[in-house]
Amino acid sequence: MTITQLQYVLAVAEHKNFTLAAEKCFVTQPTLSMQIQKVEDELGIQIFDRTKKPIQLTDIGQKIVNQAKNIVNEADRIMDIVDQQKGFIGGEFRLGIIPTVMPTLLPMFLNNFIKKYPKVNLVIEELNTEEIIQRLNNGHLDAAIAATPLNEEKIKEIVLYFEPFVAYIPENHKSFPKNEIEIDDLDLNEILLLQDGHCFRDGILNLCKNQNVNEKTQFQIESGSFETLIKLADEGLGTTLLPYLHTLDLKEKDKLKLRHFKEPKPAREVSIIYPKNELKIQIIDALRNTIAGVVKGAIVFQNVEIISPLQKK
Structure with missing residues (x-):
């Protein structure tokens, strides 16, 4: 059997559909089906149960797919070793970034990186943490930038910086006169999330873990935009918490409504994460060094308490 045949097997195992897998592999469906049939004939077993919709792996098929992932990864590793030996930093590199980091961090480092490493073709996607973990494990991302620790067995984490939580408190709020606030000053029922x-x-829910949510509030809103939450807070509809880097671009009149926490400041840990097979590690190191160079002047907080990004079960 060949590496290409194993890649076809992995594609069908992922998409559970021969036609879609063929499209992703840029071959015709009959070609892909024939090559997978050759593997099954050579092994004398069925990898896929084609009677199921969607297509399912057989028990032995699941074991073969697990081994095929290792083989394909190790095959990729050969070229990676050669690139490292030559000191080559280039080629396609797929990077995922969580939505609450992308708008602030990406403009800080992207221009520097592409100028310094013009042979790298960065393919950047905005993805939530769950999607990032899945794609890293499936080999569809080379690395990602996310809040950690994630405690994922197959993923390595290198901390880039610690980013404090900052409260945005409108002028009519009881905590507005305070210069600094404490966690006890927060009321989860009025925080816009x-x-x-x-x-x-x-992270906010974990920060306020000892508080109960009142389900009889006048309204409930959850937004994907910090800007929306800020505008609602300005209308007297509550308070919100922001990542520190997001506060740097606020208008001066809005910065007057920011309140930092007393030390140790609650903060999130932002890391570059990647599979433990360390493919393309030279590009990962280049990214890490570039980001470290631009954030060290922007974030100078050390006395912090890391708040877990993992949802409490």
Whole structure:
């Protein structure tokens, strides 16, 4: 059997459909089906149960797919070793970034990176943490930038920076006169939250873990935009929490409504994460060094308490 045949097997296992798998592999469906049939004939077993809709792996097929992932990854590793030996930093690199980091961090480092490493073709996607983990494990991302720790067995994490939570408190709020606030000053029932699926939302819920939510409030809103939450807070509909980097671009009149927490400041840990097979590690290192160079002047907080980004079960 060949590496290409194993790639076809992995594509069908992922998409559970021969036609879609063929499209993703840029071959015709009959060609893909024939090559997978050759593998099954050579092994004398069935990898897929074609009677099921969608197509399912057989028990032995699942074991073969697990091994095929290792083989294909190791095959990719050969060229990676050669690139590292030559000191080559280039080629396609697929990077995922969570939505609450993308708008602030990406403009800070992207221009520097592409100028310094013109041979790298960065393919960047905005994805939530769950999507990032899935794509890293499936080999569809080379690395990602996300809030950590994630405690994923197959994923490595290198911390880039610690980013404090900052409260946005309108002038009519009881905590507005305070120069600094504490966690006890927060009321989860009046905090405007990002919609479900954002790890920053889960961080806020973990920060306020000892509070109960009153389900009889006049309205409930969850948004994917910090800008929307800020505008609602300005209308006297509550308060919100923002990542520190997001506060740097606020208008001066809005910055007057920001309140930092007393030390140790609650913060999120932002890391570059990647599979433990360390493919394209030279590009990962180049990204990490570029980002470290631009954020060290923007974020100088050290006395922080890391709030978990994981949703409490």
